Amino acid sequence: MPSTHAYGFTSPTSACTPIEITRRTPGPLDVVFDIQYAGICHSDIHTARGEWGQQRFPLVPGHEIAGIVREVGERVSAYQVGDRVGVGCMVDSCGECDYCLAGREQYCPKTNWTYGSLDWEGNPTQGGYSQSITVTEKFVFRIPDSLPLDQAAPLLCAGVTTYSPLKAWVKPGMKVAIVGLGGLGHVGVQIAAAMGAEVSVLSHTLAKKADGLAFGASDYYATSDPDTFPALRNRFDMILSTVSATDDYSSYLSSLTKTGVLVNVGLPGDSIQLKLPALGPARTLMGSQIGGCAETQEMLDFCGAHGVLPRIETISGEQITEAYDQVVNSAVRYRFVIDTDTLGDRG
Ligand code: NAP
Ligand code: ZN
Numbered sequence: 001m002p003s004t005h006a007y008g009f010t011s012p013t014s015a016c017t018p019i020e021i022t023r024r025t026p027g028p029l030d031v032v033f034d035i036q037y038a039g040i041c042h043s044d045i046h047t048a049r050g051e052w053g054q055q056r057f058p059l060v061p062g063h064e065i066a067g068i069v070r071e072v073g074e075r076v077s078a079y080q081v082g083d084r085v086g087v088g089c090m091v092d093s094c095g096e097c098d099y100c101l102a103g104r105e106q107y108c109p110k111t112n113w114t115y116g117s118l119d120w121e122g123n124p125t126q127g128g129y130s131q132s133i134t135v136t137e138k139f140v141f142r143i144p145d146s147l148p149l150d151q152a153a154p155l156l157c158a159g160v161t162t163y164s165p166l167k168a169w170v171k172p173g174m175k176v177a178i179v180g181l182g183g184l185g186h187v188g189v190q191i192a193a194a195m196g197a198e199v200s201v202l203s204h205t206l207a208k209k210a211d212g213l214a215f216g217a218s219d220y221y222a223t224s225d226p227d228t229f230p231a232l233r234n235r236f237d238m239i240l241s242t243v244s245a246t247d248d249y250s251s252y253l254s255s256l257t258k259t260g261v262l263v264n265v266g267l268p269g270d271s272i273q274l275k276l277p278a279l280g281p282a283r284t285l286m287g288s289q290i291g292g293c294a295e296t297q298e299m300l301d302f303c304g305a306h307g308v309l310p311r312i313e314t315i316s317g318e319q320i321t322e323a324y325d326q327v328v329n330s331a332v333r334y335r336f337v338i339d340t341d342t343l344g345d346r347g
Contacts, residue, residue: 062115
């Protein structure tokens with residue numbers, strides 16, 4: 001089986017260090033591609049640090065992957081050598097259940113996640129902090145020429161996770177608030193603005209206000225200011241929370257119109273405590289998980305057409321460990337992206 005240079009973890013407390021991993025021998029429907037860039041999602045950190053439960057080690061995270069096709073199996077029809085492609089959080093699913101048939105592969109009970117799963121042969125899947133990956137063509141997406149590969153990488157998770165619920169709910173002119181201006185949040189602001197929403201950001205502080213307005217928001221509020229939530233009662237048609245820690249969802253609910261929707265995509269390790277006010281208004285509270293395959297391609301095309309571009313800081317393999325701490329401290333502007341040339345000699 002072909003091997004590739006990677007960076008990964010040997011325990012929940014280890015640094016991220018070089019390792020060699022193997023990829024399966026390509027089958028007739030497989031696309032093999034040279035990974036050029038891999039984004040660091042906060043989910044990588046929750047997983048590697050054991051915040052979502054016990055993991056299998058060694059673990060190579062990374063589910064925001066962009067690169068160039070090197071080889072295609074004989075039955076691959078959608079891609080050719082040299083194509084610009086990406087892979088997100090999933091590498092396969094059963095293809096037969098109601099969720100798969102509805103294009104919502106992310107809810108299939110047999111989804112093979114890009115890392116941390118077992119594939120059909122029972123081998124652990126390993127993610128994008130590596131120099132190549134082999135994925136069945138349905139789970140490979142085309143990156144529009146207008147999107148540089150390094151900035152396209154974060155769209156494969158941050159992009160689709162925000163696009164999916166925004167697409168489901170937003171109509172032009174709606175008042176939408178994005179909570180948390182991090183990796184997901186700063187893409188969500190751009191997508192919501194491109195959909196014609198009037199966008200506000202709810203952030204801990206006003207420190208990133210100028211950036212939020214530049215991404216397309218018209219208003220920006222500090223959730224730490226005691227005057228903020230009383231002033232926002234019944235304000236928003238939709239609130240999309242991307243916060244990576246447990247948070248005060250009750251205040252968000254009361255900031256919705258009487259028929260508004262609060263979609264939470266943040267996935268902190270601790271369960272969410274929610275003190276519901278006595279119900280009366282017809283508000284909706286829901287979760288949402290990434291997006292399906294067709295929706296992922298639709299999102300990439302949308303971002304390509306509307307100039308939605310993540311703002312990134314490119315780092316080397318050796319900087320991953322430190323970058324994790326910076327993400328946890330909200331000190332990234334706004335996504336770290338690993339240049340995979342730095343993971344080892346491509347030979
Ligand atoms: P991120 O870049 O770290 O951004 C998270 C933002 O949350 C921060 O920028 C910060 O925004 C806010 N925040 C952090 N700590 C906070 C605290 N203690 N209290 C209040 N706000 C806090 O993370 P990300 O990569 O965007 O991911 C965000 C969350 O979404 C993670 O939990 C991740 O696992 C999850 N996620 C879910 C899905 C899904 O499918 N549902 C997909 C991808 C990621 P401000 O500084 O602006 O306040
Ligand atoms: Zn992610």
